Structures are given as structure tokens and as C-alpha cells.
Amino acid sequence: MSDRLPGFSTLAVHAGAQPDPTTGARATPIYQTTSFVFNDADHAASLFGLQAFGNIYTRIGNPTNAVLEERVAALEGGTAALAVASGHAAQVVILQQLLQPGDEFIAARKLYGGSINQFTHAFKSFGWNVVWADPDDISSFERAVTPRTKAIFIESIANPAGSITDIEAISTVARKAGVPLIVDNTLASPYLIRPIDHGADIVVHSLTKFLGGHGNSLGGIIVDAGTFDWSTGGKYPMLSEPRPEYHGIRLQETFGNFAFAIACRVLGLRDLGPALSPFNAFMILTGIETLPLRMQKHCDNAKAVAEFLAGHPAVASVSYAGLASDKYNQLARKYAPKGAGAVFTFSLKGGYDAGVNLVSKLQLFSHLANVGDTRSLVIHPASTTHSQLDDAAKVKSGAGPDVVRLSIGIEDKEDLIADLEQALSA
Amino acid sequence: MNHDAYPDNYIRGILNSVKSIAMVGASPQNVRPSYFAFKYLAQRGYDMIPINPGHVGKDLLGKPFVASLSDIGRPIDMIDIFRNSSHIMPVVEEALTLDPLPKVIWMQLGARDDAAAAKAESVGIKVVMNRCPKIEYGRLSSEISWMGVNSRTLSSKRAPAPTQGMRLSLNRMSVGGGDTAASDRAAKNKTEQS
Numbered sequence A: 001m002s003d004r005l006p007g008f009s010t011l012a013v014h015a016g017a018q019p020d021p022t023t024g025a026r027a028t029p030i031y032q033t034t035s036f037v038f039n040d041a042d043h044a045a046s047l048f049g050l051q052a053f054g055n056i057y058t059r060i061g062n063p064t065n066a067v068l069e070e071r072v073a074a075l076e077g078g079t080a081a082l083a084v085a086s087g088h089a090a091q092v093v094i095l096q097q098l099l100q101p102g103d104e105f106i107a108a109r110k111l112y113g114g115s116i117n118q119f120t121h122a123f124k125s126f127g128w129n130v131v132w133a134d135p136d137d138i139s140s141f142e143r144a145v146t147p148r149t150k151a152i153f154i155e156s157i158a159n160p161a162g163s164i165t166d167i168e169a170i171s172t173v174a175r176k177a178g179v180p181l182i183v184d185n186t187l188a189s190p191y192l193i194r195p196i197d198h199g200a201d202i203v204v205h206s207l208t209k210f211l212g213g214h215g216n217s218l219g220g221i222i223v224d225a226g227t228f229d230w231s232t233g234g235k236y237p238m239l240s241e242p243r244p245e246y247h248g249i250r251l252q253e254t255f256g257n258f259a260f261a262i263a264c265r266v267l268g269l270r271d272l273g274p275a276l277s278p279f280n281a282f283m284i285l286t287g288i289e290t291l292p293l294r295m296q297k298h299c300d301n302a303k304a305v306a307e308f309l310a311g312h313p314a315v316a317s318v319s320y321a322g323l324a325s326d327k328y329n330q331l332a333r334k335y336a337p338k339g340a341g342a343v344f345t346f347s348l349k350g351g352y353d354a355g356v357n358l359v360s361k362l363q364l365f366s367h368l369a370n371v372g373d374t375r376s377l378v379i380h381p382a383s384t385t386h387s388q389l390d391d392a393a394k395v396k397s398g399a400g401p402d403v404v405r406l407s408i409g410i411e412d413k414e415d416l417i418a419d420l421e422q423a424l425s426a
Numbered sequence B: 001m002n003h004d005a006y007p008d009n010y011i012r013g014i015l016n017s018v019k020s021i022a023m024v025g026a027s028p029q030n031v032r033p034s035y036f037a038f039k040y041l042a043q044r045g046y047d048m049i050p051i052n053p054g055h056v057g058k059d060l061l062g063k064p065f066v067a068s069l070s071d072i073g074r075p076i077d078m079i080d081i082f083r084n085s086s087h088i089m090p091v092v093e094e095a096l097t098l099d100p101l102p103k104v105i106w107m108q109l110g111a112r113d114d115a116a117a118a119k120a121e122s123v124g125i126k127v128v129m130n131r132c133p134k135i136e137y138g139r140l141s142s143e144i145s146w147m148g149v150n151s152r153t154l155s156s157k158r159a160p161a162p163t164q165g166m167r168l169s170l171n172r173m174s175v176g177g178g179d180t181a182a183s184d185r186a187a188k189n190k191t192e193q194s
């Protein structure tokens, strides 16, 4: 037994999975069951009391989902993870552990439009108050800190324009404020960026995107970095105080550096209920096995397409951090040296109408509201994902009316460029 | 020994070799971490001895409470201390009067006393601080993976499904040691309440 560190691709294939104890099945079986029998009354009590490791009911945990959880925790370098039904469900479960009604959290203004909606409207009705800050101006995060601040939320590569966030600088603000930094790593995937290495305390993903990678299954996951001390000052009572739900257990004291993941499971998932189907977990796990291969191809294709667009006379501007001339290129070189992701935007000289025309003429690119599929995708954010924002907020989040967003797939890049070429000149 | 991050082989070697464990500060309350760990380690086949002067005359899961380490009256392999950092030294000093000496002194999650550790190590006792043997056993056997925890181990071998009272193999391929930064910070201002 030597202690050595296997590479990322080895972890992507093996972490969390081993041959099935009962049948020897080598692929992870789909444990499509709601519940699991107890050995006896004492075993049942031990499981319900969190004294034993094991399975009870699929809303609390499932063996297929557990493989996915350990796989992503390993890829992100975290201590533990919890898989849930969607990326949005993961965000609710995280904040439920951290905020009491009347508390605040600071969020980067450049986020997936659905997250902006969720934070602005749904969370407000829970009494969780979002305070926006500008990821291009770190001091705006410092200024937003108040005694009620309980967390900071950013995206590593921000939807829709693929801008790169200075995770280390914002983690310094979080540390000073004594609050955890939550990083949505959906658009980067751990293959490109591992936010925990840069100071994140919690990583969240929509598994629906690059991790699953095939556009066939919704899912979300929460990764506990194990870096945050929840015990100080009673600021995080879900973790530090005796929990009446569990006869007075204190989670941090009992579970140490993976207490946050346990809180998300036993106080969040158990009580809110957004469980991930084991079938989806299986599909996503299968996707993750090829993550390194796919992600590199996504990035290489994206760079080629961005370079093509940047040189096209109909294009006004391209926002892709992988281009040497891009505003975020320095940050991309630091945080994502293997590639700047595959989601980016560009704007057409012909404005809104030219954008609509382009989308209608494309033959390979699919017009739909998703990113991180094997297939190349196109959308006009201002009229879809970001349509609920007012005009000023659209521009601020990088989704102005003239902007088209692409998610580049793993087809042959020559075919993608040819499709864009014909659509731009049609 | 660097007590910030232990190689898995160090922890694996301890858990594979010790048979008897005296738990100082074992609590009969079933929501206390010491109760969790006591019950789990007993189920995995360790010979467990609960030490707590406040409960002598009663037993913990069938094992009679003993008042102090000196009262055990037979050799023990490991002492697992469920006391906060400021109460570690007297326990270690008492452990050093035992004959034969224990092979391992283990301090729970959140507990760390470097001076006490140095004393024990100077007479050849292995020391682990700020870790839970239940968590480490569950991690190295990967049983803890049921809870989505990163075991930091890999295996392509078929292992039997764990049943009660069964010893599990801890000999999986390790993917590197762990860090204890958060628990270390927690250890500085923790008060014991078992």
C-alpha cells in the first residue's frame, strides 16, 4: 500500500466505484429502490441516529448516488459531497444550512440567469437576502459585507459570457469576513478549475451540464471542501448547535471536516426532499468517466470557433477568455490553463435581428436553453435564459439584446465553423 | 510524526494492529460522539473498554465502565481520549505509568496537545490527534462512502458486503493523506461536554 496521488483521469473512472459486493458487477449498478431493509431493530436505530454507515431510504441516500458523490468529491478535492435533483436544488440546500430568515449573502452579479432569479425572488420569500457585487471589482464584495452576511456565492467561469472570476481574491474577502465562499463550478468542471485549490469552502455544480455531459439527465451536487470552521460564535447553528431533529447531535463536533455535507444530507435533502433519481446518477457517472477527454475537446473546439468568429466581418465582438485579446485572458491563464471552457458569447453588427436570423439559419447548432452538451448549442439569452431581468441587469450580467451565446460541443470543429459561416452569410 | 496530516499507511497500520481500545471519556448518552465511536468500533470487532469514573457500576453496550486507566488491570493496545485539549496531558501522564505501555494514544476530533504527544512519542508510543477512529476505519474500508464521503482510496477488488460484527479490509489503494485545518482551528476553542 503506497500513498500516491492518482491522476485526474484515473479518479474520473474509478473514484467511489468498486465491484458490486453482491454480484461482482463492475459497472456501478442502478439501485432503483426506494428503501433498504434493516438487519434488526438496533441496526435501524443506529442508522436513523447517524451512528452507523448505511442506507435507509433513497431520499436520504442511495448506493448509486453515493458513488457519484464520492467521484465528484474526489475530482474536486473535497471531503464529501451530496447529490441532489438539480443544480438549483443544490443551491437551495446549501443556503438552507447557512442562512436564517433576515440573513444576507453576497453574490456575484455575473451568474446564470436562473440563479439570479432564484436569489432575487424565491430566496427573498425565505427571508434570505441577496446583496449583489461585481466580480470585476473585488472591493465591491468587501463593501457588501455586513454583520448579517453568511456566505459569498460566485461562478468560476460565469454564464453567459464565459468570464473568469478571480476566486483567490474573493476567497480572501470571505476569509476576512468569516464566511464560507461558495463557487458554482458548473461551466469549468473540475477538469479545468478546482476552486478548492483557490480557497473555495463549498463547490456546487449543475451536473446537468459538462459533468453529465450528454444533455440527458438533470442533477446537482454540493461538495464540502472541509476547510471551514462552523463552530465559532454560533453563526451557523445548523452545524454548531445541538439539532433537535437528531436528539441533540452537534454535526460539526460529530463529523468534523465533512459536517457540512452531512448537514446538507440530513437537514437539507431529508427535509426538503429534492432527491436525485439513481437512474440519473448512473447516467451522470457514465458521463464523468470521459470528462477529461470531452472537456479538452470542448475547449479546443471553442477556441477555434471563437477565433473564427473574431475574424468574421459580421461579428462586432467575441467574449471568450481563451482569446489572447480578451479582458479575462490573464485570469484564464492563471485559473484555467487547459482551456477557458466552451460557453461564450458574441455580438453581431446587425444587432438583435441579426442574432435571431443567425439562430434560425444554423443547421448543426441546436437552439435550446442548456449548455454543456456533446452537441453544439446556441441561444439568445436576452429573450430566453435572461429574459426575466430588466434591461440594465441584462447588460450587467453580459446578456445584452445583441448578444448570442454558444455552447460548443465535441463535433468536428471544421463542421461547426462551416455551419456558422453559412448562417452568417445567409 | 507530523501531526497536521497523517499518511494513510500510518493510520492503517494502527487500525490493523490494535485489538483492545480503552476509551477515556466514553459517554452512555447515545447522541455523543464517544458513544457513536464506541459502538462502531465494538461492532467492527475491537475489544472496547469504557473509562468514565462517573459511571462505574454501569455498563456501556455490555462492557462495564472502569474508573481510570490504572484500574483496567490488563494490557491494552490503544487509548482513545474523548476529552478536550486542556484535559489531555493528565490522561497521557497516567497512560505512561501503565505496564506494559499502550502502543497507541489517539485523541479525538478537535483534541490536540502537542506537548502530551511529544511525551508519549519519546517512549515509543504512536500518537494520532484530532481524528476519529470510527471515521478513519470507515474511510479506509470505504464503508463511509455510503454517506458520500471521499474515502481517498480506490479498489478494483470485490469486497464482501459489510455485516454486523465483521472486520473490514483496510488495504485499499490510497490516494494521499488528509489535511486537518478546519478541525485544528476548532480544537482551540472547544469545551468538553460529555
Ligand SMILES: Cc1ncc(COP(=O)(O)O)c(C=O)c1O
Pocket: A086, A087, A088, A089, A112, A114, A115, A155, A159, A184, A186, A187, A205, A206, A207, A208, A209, A218, A219, A220, A370, A371
Ligand atoms: C452555471 C449554472 N449554475 C446552475 C444552473 C442550474 O442548474 P439546473 O438546471 O441543473 O438546476 C445552471 C443551469 O443552466 C448553470 O448554467
